[in-house]
Amino acid sequence: MPANDTRPLLSIAGLSASYGTPRGPASALAQIDLELGKGENLGLIGESGCGKSTLLKTVMGVMPGNARIDAGHIAFQGRDLVSASPEQRRAVRWAGISMVTQSALNALNPVLRVGDQIAEAILAHRQVSRAEAWRRTQELLAMVGVAPERARDYPHQFSGGMRQRAIIAMALALEPPLVLADEPTTALDVVVQDQIFRSLRELQQRLGFSLLLVTHDLALVIENCERVAVMYAGQIVETGPTRDVIRRPAHPYTLGLKNALPRLGSRDEPIAIPGGPPDLVDPPPGCRFAARCPFALPLCRSEPPQLATVAPGRRARCHRAAEIDALAPLAALPQTWDALREGPG
Ligand SMILES: Nc1ncnc2c1ncn2[C@@H]1O[C@H](COP(=O)(O)OP(=O)(O)OP(=O)(O)O)[C@@H](O)[C@H]1O
Numbered sequence: 001m002p003a004n005d006t007r008p009l010l011s012i013a014g015l016s017a018s019y020g021t022p023r024g025p026a027s028a029l030a031q032i033d034l035e036l037g038k039g040e041n042l043g044l045i046g047e048s049g050c051g052k053s054t055l056l057k058t059v060m061g062v063m064p065g066n067a068r069i070d071a072g073h074i075a076f077q078g079r080d081l082v083s084a085s086p087e088q089r090r091a092v093r094w095a096g097i098s099m100v101t102q103s104a105l106n107a108l109n110p111v112l113r114v115g116d117q118i119a120e121a122i123l124a125h126r127q128v129s130r131a132e133a134w135r136r137t138q139e140l141l142a143m144v145g146v147a148p149e150r151a152r153d154y155p156h157q158f159s160g161g162m163r164q165r166a167i168i169a170m171a172l173a174l175e176p177p178l179v180l181a182d183e184p185t186t187a188l189d190v191v192v193q194d195q196i197f198r199s200l201r202e203l204q205q206r207l208g209f210s211l212l213l214v215t216h217d218l219a220l221v222i223e224n225c226e227r228v229a230v231m232y233a234g235q236i237v238e239t240g241p242t243r244d245v246i247r248r249p250a251h252p253y254t255l256g257l258k259n260a261l262p263r264l265g266s267r268d269e270p271i272a273i274p275g276g277p278p279d280l281v282d283p284p285p286g287c288r289f290a291a292r293c294p295f296a297l298p299l300c301r302s303e304p305p306q307l308a309t310v311a312p313g314r315r316a317r318c319h320r321a322a323e324i325d326a327l328a329p330l331a332a333l334p335q336t337w338d339a340l341r342e343g344p345g
Pocket of ligand 1: 019020021026028046047048049050051052053054055064066280
């Protein structure tokens, strides 16, 4: 991409995807619009099953066999990946877009030395000698905070944190402009998690990659991502600068997520959002959050809201987004959600 290119690094527009299931297609992603600039960090949050991993796998081009893209585009450096040939896709994978997943144990081959696995990734994409690939591997391990001589170890000789660092080294091996991270530190304790994120940020300063971070941990997003996208039942319901979204959510679901967090310095109990997500095989005709939303109107149950700009740099998918300042204080009250628990009407 030329240095003066002002296009976003990644631009997802109208992306819908589904999984084939015995009951019919499950709408796992619906009309996803998302942009990520060069060097930017975007956090993707939302409850389990909302489609975060599906979105990353779709961008990476590693969807399972029963998944299909139904509509939309994923432009990476201005080129559409949805219509790209398998060869073009392969060329982008790892060299253009790499992925760090939650389970380093599954991502590393237990019978190969860690260093060999990283060196192989380099040799598969770059015209370099084995010696050069090995030198680069040691350099990469040092960069992520693993002693280079440990390159000769097998994965089982590494601690969980070291394995995760090795996976990050592998993801950065070809210096891709975009790194997708799916709960990269969830299995690790908080101290190791902090160390890994510190290294990631340092590496980012040196290498300049963009990061799309999937996590259920809002604190990680607040610390590491300047922008956040909130997902619910396969849709983006809100995006914007992290601080603004957390401080003043523009969507009732984000208000609910905030309530579910333990509040620092407060004796108030976290408030859970009652109910569960809709059936993705037969999603509701209106807003996908309507059944759990204390502010839903008849319109919300019949008309799907669009992801609309609500302030500069901020978008929300809610018919009542304009009234959110009046609704927010109500959302902080447990009885608002209790009414929903007792059933509508
Ligand atoms: N291979 C599959 N076949 C059918 N349905 C699937 C498949 N993989 C995921 N799903 C469904 O697609 C939806 C989105 O799942 P996905 O794993 O993307 O969510 P997630 O937000 O990443 O969840 P988690 O935080 O638990 O990882 C869920 O309803 C899930 O059950």
